[in-house]
Amino acid sequence: MFPALAVNAAGKGAVVFTVAGEDYYPSAAYALLDAVNGAGRIVITDPGFGPDDGFSGYFPNCRVGRWGDYSAAVSDEGGNIWMATEAINQPLAVFPPGVLAANWGTFIAAVTP
Numbered sequence: 284m285f286p287a288l289a290v291n292a293a294g295k296g297a298v299v300f301t302v303a304g305e306d307y308y309p310s311a312a313y314a315l316l317d318a319v320n321g322a323g324r325i326v327i328t329d330p331g332f333g334p335d336d337g338f339s340g341y342f343p344n345c346r347v348g349r350w351g352d353y354s355a356a357v358s359d360e361g362g363n364i365w366m367a368t369e370a371i372n373q374p375l376a377v378f379p380p381g382v383l384a385a386n387w388g389t390f391i392a393a394v395t396p
Contacts, residue, residue: 284301284302284303285300285301285352285353286298286300286354287354287355287368288356289357289358289364289365290316291358291362291364292358292362293362294317294318295315295317295362295396296315296316296317296396297313297364297366297394297396298313298316298322299311299355299356299367299392301354301368301369301370302325303331307330307331308331308332308333309335309369309370309371309387310327310329310330310331310370311327311328311369311370311372311390312368313326313328313366313368313392313394314326317396328390329370329372329392331370331371331372332371332372332373333371334371335371335387353368353369353389354367355367355368362395362396363394363395364393364394365391365392365393366392366393367389367391367392368390369387369388369389370388370390372390
């Protein structure tokens with residue numbers, strides 16, 4: 284969902300996104316890209332821990348999770364691609380009453396395509 288991509292000076296790149304579906308809880312993933320081979324296989328970097336908690340939607344009284352809409356990717360001077368996206372990478376946190384909790388988090392990774 285809502286991918287972000289970056290390409291380094293050598294023309295190699297990566298696309299990062301949240302993958303979710305019938306067989307996957309919201310998980311952080313990426314695929315390598317290049318002009319010759321196109322997109323490579325999907326790599327799950329942070330497997331989803333569980334389903335959306337139905338509690339921590341962004342809008343009051345909305346309860347709708349917006350998975351992956353904060354993905355980002357950038358290349359550095361060394362040719363690495365740094366990526367970040369969202370995943371449900373933890374169980375629902377338990378906090379004192381009145382403190383909002385959520386079971387989602389941000390996963391950051393670097394690859395050298």
